[in-house]
Amino acid sequence: MPAPAARVPRRRAETRRRLLDAALAVFAEEGFGRSTVEQVCERAGYTRGAFYSNFASLDELFLAMWERRSAELLDGLRDAFEQAGATDVHDVGDVVRQLLPAIPVDDVWYRVSAEFTTHALRNPALRQLMTARETAIAETLMPFLEDLLTRVGRVVPDPNALGQALIAVHDGTTVQCLMAPDDPGVWQRRTDLAVRVVTAYSEGAPR
Structure with a gap:
C-alpha cells in the first residue's frame, strides 16, 4: 500500500x-x-x-527555521542577481543599483536574525553556522558582481574582502532603513556607501 x-x-x-x-x-x-x-x-x-x-525543543526549531530562511534568502538572491545581470550597466553606480535591491531589507527577518546573532555569540557551534551563512551569501553575490564590474571595466583583486565588506554595508544600514523606511535620504546613503565600497575594493581593468 x-x-x-x-x-x-x-x-x-x-x-x-x-x-x-x-x-x-x-x-x-x-x-x-x-x-x-x-x-x-x-x-x-x-x-x-x-x-x-x-x-525536540524550541532551540532545535529555531535552528531549523534559521537554516530554512537562509536557504530561501540565497535562492532569492540567485534569481534576483540573474535578472540584474541581463540589464545594461555603464558604471559602478549602475552595478550597485542593480544588485542592492536584490538584497532584502526585511523587518521580520531582521528581528529574528539579530537575536540569532546574539545567541550565536554565546555558542561557538552557532558562530560557525553564522560564518557559513555569510560565506554562502558572499559566494552567491560575487560571481554576478564581478561579471557586472567586468562590463564597466573594473576587476576585483580580493573578491572575499569585497563580499565581506558588502555584507557589512548591508548589516550596518539595515537598521537605519527599517527605522526610517519612508526617508529617501536613508536609502540613498545606503546606495552611496555601497558604491564607495565597491569602488574602493575594485580597480580599473588593465588595458
Whole structure:
C-alpha cells in the first residue's frame, strides 16, 4: 500500500512547514527568549504532541527555521542577481543599483536574525553556522558582481574582502532603513556607501 505511506511524509513535511512559519512570526513578535512551545503551536494550529514529534525543543526549531530562511534568502538572491545581470550597466553606480535591491531589507527577518546573532555569540557551534551563512551569501553575490564590474571595466583583486565588506554595508544600514523606511535620504546613503565600497575594493581593468 504505497499511497498511505507516501501521505505520511507529505503530512509530516506540511506540519514542519507550518510550525516553522509560525515560529518565524512568534519569534519576531515576542523574541526567542520569551516565546513558548504553546505560542508556536497555537499560531500553527497544532498540539504540543505535533510539535514534539518534529522538534525536540524550541532551540532545535529555531535552528531549523534559521537554516530554512537562509536557504530561501540565497535562492532569492540567485534569481534576483540573474535578472540584474541581463540589464545594461555603464558604471559602478549602475552595478550597485542593480544588485542592492536584490538584497532584502526585511523587518521580520531582521528581528529574528539579530537575536540569532546574539545567541550565536554565546555558542561557538552557532558562530560557525553564522560564518557559513555569510560565506554562502558572499559566494552567491560575487560571481554576478564581478561579471557586472567586468562590463564597466573594473576587476576585483580580493573578491572575499569585497563580499565581506558588502555584507557589512548591508548589516550596518539595515537598521537605519527599517527605522526610517519612508526617508529617501536613508536609502540613498545606503546606495552611496555601497558604491564607495565597491569602488574602493575594485580597480580599473588593465588595458
